[in-house]
Structure formats: C-alpha cells, structure tokens
Amino acid sequence: MLRSDILAKFAELRILSTPQRIEIANIFLEKPQHLSADQIIERLRESGSRVSKATVYNTLNLFTERGLVRECVVDPERRFYDSRTSPHHHFYNVDTGELSDIPSDSIRFEALPDMPADSQLESVDVVIKVRRDSSEKLS
Amino acid sequence: MLRSDILAKFAELRILSTPQRIEIANIFLEKPQHLSADQIIERLRESGSRVSKATVYNTLNLFTERGLVRECVVDPERRFYDSRTSPHHHFYNVDTGELSDIPSDSIRFEALPDMPADSQLESVDVVIKVRRDSSEKLS
DNA sequence: CTCCCTGCAAATGCTTTGCAACTAA
DNA sequence: TTAGTTGCAAAGCATTTGCAGGGAG
Numbered sequence: 058m059l060r061s062d063i064l065a066k067f068a069e070l071r072i073l074s075t076p077q078r079i080e081i082a083n084i085f086l087e088k089p090q091h092l093s094a095d096q097i098i099e100r101l102r103e104s105g106s107r108v109s110k111a112t113v114y115n116t117l118n119l120f121t122e123r124g125l126v127r128e129c130v131v132d133p134e135r136r137f138y139d140s141r142t143s144p145h146h147h148f149y150n151v152d153t154g155e156l157s158d159i160p161s162d163s164i165r166f167e168a169l170p171d172m173p174a175d176s177q178l179e180s181v182d183v184v185i186k187v188r189r190d191s192s193e194k195l196s
Numbered sequence: 197m198l199r200s201d202i203l204a205k206f207a208e209l210r211i212l213s214t215p216q217r218i219e220i221a222n223i224f225l226e227k228p229q230h231l232s233a234d235q236i237i238e239r240l241r242e243s244g245s246r247v248s249k250a251t252v253y254n255t256l257n258l259f260t261e262r263g264l265v266r267e268c269v270v271d272p273e274r275r276f277y278d279s280r281t282s283p284h285h286h287f288y289n290v291d292t293g294e295l296s297d298i299p300s301d302s303i304r305f306e307a308l309p310d311m312p313a314d315s316q317l318e319s320v321d322v323v324i325k326v327r328r329d330s331s332e333k334l335s
Numbered sequence: 336c337t338c339c340c341t342g343c344a345a346a347t348g349c350t351t352t353g354c355a356a357c358t359a360a
Numbered sequence: 361t362t363a364g365t366t367g368c369a370a371a372g373c374a375t376t377t378g379c380a381g382g383g384a385g
Contacts, residue, residue, distance in 0.1 A: 075358090075365060094349080109367040114350060133267070133275050133375095135349065148311075151318060159309050167304035169324075172287075176326035179290055183322050184269075185308075187315035214340060214383090233374075248342040253375060272350095274374065 058086040070123040077108045081116050085126055089141035091156040097138075131156060131184055146183035159185065197225040209262040216247045220255050224265055228280035230295040236277075270295060270323055285322035298324065 063082050067074045084100050085092070092100075094113055101108050117138055120126045126138040131149045137156060146159040164183055172178055202221050206213050223239050224231070231239075233252055240247050256277055259265045265277040270288045276295060285298040303322055311317055 073359095073364070077366075107367095111351080111368075112366055115365085118351095128272070130269055130272050133269050133272075136272050148309075148315075150312075150315060157312065163307060163309040165306040167306040168302060170287075170298050170302040172324075172326055173289075173296065176287075176289060176328050179325035179327045181322065181324050183320065185311075185320050186318035187311055188318045189315055212339075212384095216341075246342095250343075250376080251341055254340085257376095 058083065062086075066125065070125055072119065072123050072125065077112050078116055078119075080104075080106055080108060081113065082120070082125065085120075085138070085140035089139070089158065091129065091137045091139050091147075093135045093137050095135065129156070129182070144180070146185070148185050148187055150188070151186050152188055159183070197222065201225075205264065209264055211258065211262050211264065216251050217255055217258075219243075219245055219247060220252065221259070221264065224259075224277070224279035228278070228297065230268065230276045230278050230286075232274045232276050234274065268295070268321070283319070285324070288323050288325050289327070290325050291327055298322070 129139045145161040148157045268278045284300040287296045
C-alpha cells in the first residue's frame with residue numbers, strides 16, 4: 058500500500074502519524090490477515106526494523122480503538138488483530154492455531170434472538186472451530 | 197445437586213473424586229453459569245472453603261478436557277467456563293463483561309460455509325456483542 | 336507400595352505502565 | 361513551548377509448573 062494511502066487513512070481515523078505506526082500499518086494493510094503482537098514484532102525484525110515491544114502494543118491498542126484493525130478473540134493465549142474490518146467470520150483450527158476468514162455472505166442467519174433489555178447490538182461474531190490439520194497427524 | 201449425582205457424573209467422565217473437585221463441581225452444577233477461575237475461588241472462599249488457586253486451575257483444565265464444563269473464549273483478560281455443555285451461544289456485554297446464554301434454537305443458520313480441506317467441524321460458536329448496560333451510564 | 340492429588344511458591348508469558356529522552360507543530 | 365510518542369525496564373496478572381507432603385486403594 059502506498060504511503061500516501063496510509064497517511065490518508067491515519068488522517069481519516071485521527072491517528073497521528075509516526076514512522077513506527079506507518080511501519081505497523083504497512084504490514085496490516087498489505088493484505089487482510091490475522092496477526093498477534095509477537096507476529097508483528099517478528100515481521101518488523103525481519104525487515105530490519107527495531108520498533109519496541111511497548112510501542113507495538115500501544116499501537117495495536119490505538120489502531121483497535123480507531124478502527125484500523127479489529128481485535129478477534131479466539132485464543133486465550135494471545136490476542137489476534139484482523140486487518141479486515143468489514144463484517145465477516147472465522148474458522149479456527151484448534152490443532153494448528155490457524156485462523157482464517159469466512160466470507161460474511163457464506164453464513165446467513167435464519168433467525169436471530171432479541172437483544173437483552175437496554176442493550177444495542179455491537180457485532181455478531183461466529184467462530185467455527187475445526188480439528189485436524191492437513192498433515193494428518195494422529196493423536 | 198446431590199453428591200451422589202456428582203459422583204455419578206465423575207464416574208461417567210473418568211474423573212477421580214476428591215473433596216476439592218466435588219466442591220468445584222458443586223458450584224458449577226448448581227445451575228448453568230459462566231465463571232472465571234477467580235470467581236470460582238471467590239465462591240469457595242465465601243463458603244469457607246480453602247481450595248488452593250493451583251488446584252482450581254488444574255481442576256478447571258481437567259473438567260474442560262473431560263467435558264464437565266466448556267471453556268468459552270470471549271474476553272482476552274480471563275477464561276470463562278460454562279457449565280451448560282449443550283450447544284448454545286452467547287451474548288457478551290462489552291461494557292459490563294456480562295456473559296449470558298442464547299438458547300440454541302433462537303439462532304438458526306440458513307447457510308454454512310464448506311469446511312477447509314482435511315478438517316472436521318468441532319463447534320460453531322456465536323458471540324453477539326452488545327453495548328450499554330441497564331444503568332444507562334453515558335460515555 | 337504406588338499412583339495421583341494438593342498446595343505453596345516460583346516461574347512463565349503476554350500485556351501494561353512509569354518515566355526520561357525525544358520529536359514535531 | 362507543549363502535547364504526544366518512543367523505548368527501556370519494571371510491574372502486573374492470569375495461568376502453569378516443580379516439588380514435597382499426603383491420601384486412597
């Protein structure tokens with residue numbers, strides 16, 4: 058993604074631009090993907106960048122607040138951040154930890170429950186857990 | 197729930213019976229509910245019991261493995277355990293952290309996606325996030 | 336005896352925070 | 361100047377683990 062596009066996105070979301078934030082946004086906006094803080098740090102290191110851990114965490118929180126990425130809660134061990142912010146759902150392979158998208162139109166609801174009193178809908182998140190990976194590892 | 201029922205459940209699930217495990221199972225089986233490790237410990241303390249933290253965690257892992265409770269991943273801060281093990285879904289109030297059940301028949305799918313290659317379905321978990329609590333706290 | 340459980344304390348691992356130095360408008 | 365950011369190290373928390381003592385069969 059072009060730097061100018063990233064700057065435009067930052068402006069739109071009221072995110073002050075810094076070199077570190079641009080580097081992190083650049084990884085996410087390259088393509089829709091699911092990354093943990095650690096995976097971000099790994100990617101930054103690979104490309105020779107030395108953004109600190111604290112800054113990565115702070116930046117992820119900021120990006121989430123501002124809607125540049127979406128947190129997806131699926132693994133109690135660590136948080137994943139999803140650069141696809143449009144509504145969609147996930148497959149989660151419990152054996153490999155792999156997380157993949159389900160296009161939102163391939164799940165349709167025939168019925169949805171009433172909301173509890175005084176509360177308004179925020180999101181509907183479907184996680185389909187699957188087992189066994191392609192290498193057919195036996196238990 | 198009667199002690200004899202708990203013992204029967206333990207036998208069925210190949211869980212060795214100990215006083216600590218019975219106390220914890222007793223809390224869960226009283227009624228369907230969602231509890232974190234900390235909430236379990238709190239409940240135990242209230243009733244004068246002194247089960248150690250380590251034992252609570254070990255027991256929750258054992259109960260989950262054996263299917264006495266189900267882990268539900270909804271809050272990145274802590275794990276919740278659900279004593280309703282039959283298929284159903286959840287409301288999660290992001291303001292209050294409250295977790296409540298959605299009867300499984302009040303959500304019906306019109307379409308479900310194909311599974312990825314070589315993987316078999318484990319579960320379909322729907323979390324409907326809602327905002328704002330009944331006390332109408334303004335932002 | 337032998338196996339397994341309990342509980343304490345220590346260790347782990349992810350995430351947050353305090354704070355001093357720095358950067359940009 | 362002045363608010364806001366970075367990075368380091370330290371702190372925080374939920375959870376796990378090591379290990380000694382203990383209980384059931």
